[in-house]
Amino acid sequence: MTGVTVETGADHPAERGGERGGSGTAKHEALRQALSKMIDDGLAPHEALPSERELMQRFAVSRMTVRRAVERLAQEGRVYRIQGAGTFVADPATISKSLHLTSFSEDIRARRMVPGSRLLQLERTGADMACARDLFVEPGAPLVHIARLRLADDEPMCLENAWLPEAYVPGLVDQGEPDSLYQLLSRAGAAPESADQTIRATVLDSDQARLLEVPPHFPALLMQRITRDARGRAVERAESLYRADRYDFRVTVFRERRP
Template sequence: MIEKNSPIPIYYQLAELIQEEIESGNLQPGDALPSEREFAEKYQISRMTVRQALNLLENNGKLYRIQGKGTFVSEQKIEKHLLGLTSFTEDMTARGLKPSSRLLQFEIIPATLHIANQLYIKEYDPVYEIKRIRLADDVPMALETNYISANLLKGLTEQIINQSLYAYMEAQSIIIESASQTIESSLAEEMEANFLKVKVGAPVMLIQRNTFLQNGTPVELVKSIYRADRYKFTIQMGR
């Protein structure tokens, strides 16, 4: 209900009403919204006010527009908390989604100087290079590349990778204790866009994670490209 005498702007009230419909499940991803004219007639407000509300929700990633067709409900973003070290599989399972991966590349390569420095090994030492597309409910979420010292983790196979890499590490008494992670924004290049099913130039998040054992030994370098339209990160901070 719109309260026209409220100090809260009318466009903001309308945006809240639409968002409540999305969160309650009355509006599902892909559903078309009524036209601006229909909203204006229903609530006896101007089309300009309706447009402000829709623009706000579009900017917040709740809606998207298709020229000549209308306004639709977006797929909602998957939220990952940055407190605690969890795998992609654990994150998706906890949210009731079916995680899966598509292996693009698995081989042992000589470490470049950059990779060697990150893993505290010598240049040209053997490392596993594992490139995968990570999916949730069969929707591509991220393009992920792992680098792991082949001298540290032996016997790695495609079958193990397709199950749970972290579970295999733990079974080999390689227990990850901590990680550092950096996140920055970027735009999808052609190869990335093809794998992630987005347009070239679409916003993505570049993430690098370094994971460590209890004694401080680096065990893994992970470089990931996440779809910014389907994923968001949250963190709780105290003062």
């Protein structure tokens, strides 16, 4: 890792005092940048990063610093971890979705790609029984429905349908497609904070496949989500259909300790 330096001093006291190096940059952030450069300089997809112990010795930092840096890289989709095996470079051809509540645009930017979208539909509608149940509104209550084809570096990646109570997005239909639904909800005092998500395998019908530029019956991942704000109000019902060859979901699981 020639040319990459993490400024160090007394490592553990610095961490307890805010984990700052001599330059004022948090040590875990400096290490994240160093590891990111290592990946950019030639580590291949699925190649292992050095072990925690090796990184601790090479950069003269603590285990906590290493783990925070690697956690950041995992959140950005640059690496993935296999319990008991180590940390590996993520394949940039695959968009990895963690269980953090993030938007499509945030996922794509984390992969150093440019997000985009093509508006398919934007309309006022009344809540059907499914939307009324999931959004806790009366049947027929005013909603906004937005359907978009989501892009990464101009390549079709996802078909997204979202239904939102119109009270949280007043004027959206007249204003046109927003840059970010989550930012729009935040400005309305309904910032997304949590969500219930269900993910299952499916295949694309001919219309969906045409939009995503793959053959009919191509494998896909269907994510259904109910998003809530800090007050527990349901602010979005969404269905996202991802190309299975370009998107995956990564989780870290732990074995339950039994008496």
